[in-house]
Amino acid sequence: MTDEPRTKNDPEAVPGTASPSQAPVGEEASSLLPDLTQQRNEAIDRWKRAAADLDNYKKRAAREREEYVALANERLVKELLPILDDLERALTAAAEHEEAALEEGVRLVHRSLANVLERQGLRAIATDGKFDPHVHEALLSQPSEADEGSVIDVVQKGYTLGERVVRPARVVIAAAPPLPPEGDED
Numbered sequence: 001m002t003d004e005p006r007t008k009n010d011p012e013a014v015p016g017t018a019s020p021s022q023a024p025v026g027e028e029a030s031s032l033l034p035d036l037t038q039q040r041n042e043a044i045d046r047w048k049r050a051a052a053d054l055d056n057y058k059k060r061a062a063r064e065r066e067e068y069v070a071l072a073n074e075r076l077v078k079e080l081l082p083i084l085d086d087l088e089r090a091l092t093a094a095a096e097h098e099e100a101a102l103e104e105g106v107r108l109v110h111r112s113l114a115n116v117l118e119r120q121g122l123r124a125i126a127t128d129g130k131f132d133p134h135v136h137e138a139l140l141s142q143p144s145e146a147d148e149g150s151v152i153d154v155v156q157k158g159y160t161l162g163e164r165v166v167r168p169a170r171v172v173i174a175a176a177p178p179l180p181p182e183g184d185e186d
Contacts, residue, residue: 079116079119122159125168130147146174151169155170155172
């Protein structure tokens with residue numbers, strides 16, 4: 001090894017450090033050590049504080065999400081309570097064999113529940129017209145006089161909540177009408 005200064009093309013050169021011939025000697029190096037140690041300790045402390053702040057932020061955000069979910073659930077439950085009351089009244093009417101009152105009670109419960117869910121953003125999926133694989137689930141296809149690929153029967157209604165499909169509509173779609181067999185021209 002030589003006492004020549006290292007150049008930037010030297011593979012052993014470390015950027016930001018002085019070569020041994022340029023390094024401070026003796027007292028100069030000793031006087032820099034406490035300052036460098038203090039700077040290092042301050043940088044480590046700042047890093048630890050930033051890591052702790054990030055961890056606290058993550059915990060606070062998770063706690064706030066849980067609170068929002070609990071608040072939304074509470075609001076929905078409050079809206080469903082009158083429907084529960086209507087069901088209890090319908091069951092009481094059924095126990096007393098009042099068929100007309102029972103039917104009216106069930107209709108009231110159905111209407112109330114549909115209104116609550118509609119206020120929450122639930123919408124029925126349209127099933128008239130052509131089959132749409134994004135919102136319909138074809139259970140089977142039947143030969144029909146209707147246009148091929150159109151929905152001819154709804155087995156189970158489908159719903160969207162906002163823009164998301166909560167449950168696809170389960171439908172029967174029209175297939176091409178069967179061709180008459182050849183050779184039966186009698």
